[in-house]
Amino acid sequence: MTINSMEKLRISCQEKGPLCVGLDTDPSYIPQEILKLYNSPAEAVLAYNTALINELESLAGCFKVQIAYYEAMGLAGLKTYANTLKILRDKNIPVIADIKRGDIADTARAYARAHFEGEFEADIITLNPYMGFDTLEPFLEYVQSKGKGAFVLLRTSNPGMKDIEYLELAPSNANLLSGAHSNQNTSSTIRVLDAVGSGLVHIAERFAPSSATSREDSSWVSPFGAVVGCTEEAEARELRERYPELFFLIPGYGAQGGGARLAASLLTHAGGTVNSSRGILTAWQKDPQLKVRSSSGDLTMEDLLRSAHQVAFASKAELLGALKN
Amino acid sequence: MTINSMEKLRISCQEKGPLCVGLDTDPSYIPQEILKLYNSPAEAVLAYNTALINELESLAGCFKVQIAYYEAMGLAGLKTYANTLKILRDKNIPVIADIKRGDIADTARAYARAHFEGEFEADIITLNPYMGFDTLEPFLEYVQSKGKGAFVLLRTSNPGMKDIEYLELAPSNANLLSGAHSNQNTSSTIRVLDAVGSGLVHIAERFAPSSATSREDSSWVSPFGAVVGCTEEAEARELRERYPELFFLIPGYGAQGGGARLAASLLTHAGGTVNSSRGILTAWQKDPQLKVRSSSGDLTMEDLLRSAHQVAFASKAELLGALKN
Numbered sequence: 001m002t003i004n005s006m007e008k009l010r011i012s013c014q015e016k017g018p019l020c021v022g023l024d025t026d027p028s029y030i031p032q033e034i035l036k037l038y039n040s041p042a043e044a045v046l047a048y049n050t051a052l053i054n055e056l057e058s059l060a061g062c063f064k065v066q067i068a069y070y071e072a073m074g075l076a077g078l079k080t081y082a083n084t085l086k087i088l089r090d091k092n093i094p095v096i097a098d099i100k101r102g103d104i105a106d107t108a109r110a111y112a113r114a115h116f117e118g119e120f121e122a123d124i125i126t127l128n129p130y131m132g133f134d135t136l137e138p139f140l141e142y143v144q145s146k147g148k149g150a151f152v153l154l155r156t157s158n159p160g161m162k163d164i165e166y167l168e169l170a171p172s173n174a175n176l177l178s179g180a181h182s183n184q185n186t187s188s189t190i191r192v193l194d195a196v197g198s199g200l201v202h203i204a205e206r207f208a209p210s211s212a213t214s215r216e217d218s219s220w221v222s223p224f225g226a227v228v229g230c231t232e233e234a235e236a237r238e239l240r241e242r243y244p245e246l247f248f249l250i251p252g253y254g255a256q257g258g259g260a261r262l263a264a265s266l267l268t269h270a271g272g273t274v275n276s277s278r279g280i281l282t283a284w285q286k287d288p289q290l291k292v293r294s295s296s297g298d299l300t301m302e303d304l305l306r307s308a309h310q311v312a313f314a315s316k317a318e319l320l321g322a323l324k325n
Numbered sequence: 326m327t328i329n330s331m332e333k334l335r336i337s338c339q340e341k342g343p344l345c346v347g348l349d350t351d352p353s354y355i356p357q358e359i360l361k362l363y364n365s366p367a368e369a370v371l372a373y374n375t376a377l378i379n380e381l382e383s384l385a386g387c388f389k390v391q392i393a394y395y396e397a398m399g400l401a402g403l404k405t406y407a408n409t410l411k412i413l414r415d416k417n418i419p420v421i422a423d424i425k426r427g428d429i430a431d432t433a434r435a436y437a438r439a440h441f442e443g444e445f446e447a448d449i450i451t452l453n454p455y456m457g458f459d460t461l462e463p464f465l466e467y468v469q470s471k472g473k474g475a476f477v478l479l480r481t482s483n484p485g486m487k488d489i490e491y492l493e494l495a496p497s498n499a500n501l502l503s504g505a506h507s508n509q510n511t512s513s514t515i516r517v518l519d520a521v522g523s524g525l526v527h528i529a530e531r532f533a534p535s536s537a538t539s540r541e542d543s544s545w546v547s548p549f550g551a552v553v554g555c556t557e558e559a560e561a562r563e564l565r566e567r568y569p570e571l572f573f574l575i576p577g578y579g580a581q582g583g584g585a586r587l588a589a590s591l592l593t594h595a596g597g598t599v600n601s602s603r604g605i606l607t608a609w610q611k612d613p614q615l616k617v618r619s620s621s622g623d624l625t626m627e628d629l630l631r632s633a634h635q636v637a638f639a640s641k642a643e644l645l646g647a648l649k650n
Binding site for chain 2: 024026066068069071072074075078079082100101102103104105106107108110111113114115118119120128129130131132133134135153156157158159160161162163164165167168169170171172173192195196199251278
């Protein structure tokens with residue numbers, strides 16, 4: 001049996017650290033003087049992505065590619081998206097396609113073909129659970145057949161998460177917490193996100209090997225993890241303890257302002273990977289050494305890479321430091 | 326000021342009937358003998374889509390293109406997607422891009438650029454509200470600037486809708502119903518989908534012209550409608566009365582087994598459009614006259630179109646008939 005992609009990701013993050021480099025590469029993140037060296041913005045983005053992957057692969061547990069920025073460039077952008085994924089696959093670097101798809105089963109089957117096979121093939125994708133767990137099934141088939149994995153939206157880091165994810169459910173939904181890890185710190189409030197979590201626990205149970213003696217056996221992670229971006233540490237600890245077997249994709253670190261300590265509190269148990277996108281991609285804009293040269297318009301790709309490397313290195317160090325404390 | 330796309334869609338559905346032809350065109354829906362006339366499955370799909378649009382435009386209030394099936398064909402598929410949208414735009418036929426995107430605001434901004442501009446430009450898109458209403462804002466900017474619209478997932482027709490959408494909320498969320506149309510038949514149970522509905526009512530209020538004296542003024546529809554697929558008539562009537570100003574995109578008719586009467590009960594007030602995809606695209610497979618020729622492998626594109634026309638014609642007639650009763 002092939003090793004599951006989520007397990008591969010966990011091992012990679014143990015070896016290289018928890019940093020996930022997000023290639024949300026908008027052309028506006030590239031200085032004009034570099035953009036104009038290429039035939040199109042999409043080609044410039046591919047060149048930047050390629051250089052970033054080579055520069056940062058030793059520092060990153062994985063890479064995440066946010067498809068929205070490529071869709072925004074049309075067909076040329078999606079060609080760059082396909083090529084970026086191919087570079088990562090060829091290097092055997094774990095790659096997460098941040099696509100947040102979700103649709104009825106027939107349509108989900110098409111999305112699964114689209115992103116687990118062919119030109120857009122990724123190891124792991126992100127999924128939106130809103131339409132229900134039957135919409136996840138077509139993707140689960142690829143866990144068996146190709147060792148694929150997914151991160152399902154559980155608790156996102158944007159302010160609007162209070163609108164749906166954080167709504168309190170009626171007490172009649174208490175069963176959604178019954179399967180969860182019992183812990184005295186667990187609050188008794190049941191939220192929409194707990195319904196998603198409950199579904200992910202059921203998925204974990206379906207795929208758990210009989211050798212894993214308990215949900216807390218940290219030598220195993222479920223092929224379906226969760227997107228968890230917390231803004232307070234108490235909540236982070238609560239969610240981490242409630243879902244010990246789920247590997248977490250943790251957004252909101254870096255440019256979104258999330259702290260390393262908060263991220264570190266989500267990295268215990270099954271662990272996780274901490275995404276930083278814009279903070280790394282636009283590091284050159286905040287590099288004091290580049291400030292003068294930036295205004296005179298003679299930045300080079302090497303300048304961008306040096307800044308990106310410094311920020312990625314510092315981010316990784318900060319995360320590992322926070323993990324030790 | 327340009328007329329909003331949702332208003333344009335409403336008028337088109339008044340003139341041509343409520344049928345929305347769904348171009349969820351999987352290559353497997355095309356017989357082998359026709360597929361092999363083209364260089365690739367994606368080219369065959371474009372030919373079929375082109376022919377279907379010409380054949381059915383007089384019967385359809387609008388067309389809906391489900392992007393998942395095109396993503397599943399990779400770059401060639403997305404080229405067909407772009408070309409299909411272009412044909413519809415050039416003919417000034419209202420086109421809904423069924424993309425069900427949803428992401429944090431920065432990313433949503435990229436998705437908005439992707440699907441309201443450029444090669445993949447559509448009049449109206451579908452959106453997933455799970456991450457909250459701030460994720461809808463970047464799309465709302467296009468209501469002002471380009472008259473675009475969207476259908477937000479409210480109540481979907483798949484069995485899994487009970488997992489999240491249909492969960493009962495705590496009584497503390499009663500305010501979510503307070504803005505809604507008061508009606509004695511309205512049940513007091515508050516569900517997750519009511520939170521989405523409440524957000525859509527607020528959006529409607531922001532865009533309502535001062536001349537619209539009440540939410541029930543049916544001469545105006547909100548630029549953001551709702552995806553509503555019901556399986557029971559009482560629920561359909563309840564949702565229809567609760568959101569009188571929202572135009573509905575109604576899935577689940579035809580191949581998914583939803584009845585015309587059910588759909589018709591969602592077409593009152595602001596109205597709606599009723600999608601049929603597979604029932605029309607694969608009509609040839611159920612055409613008794615084609616049965617013999619189908620097995621001997623000599624079907625032509627004209628055969629497919631004739632079957633599709635018959636089913637679309639019958640669907641439209643059935644829907645209009647149900648509306649009268």
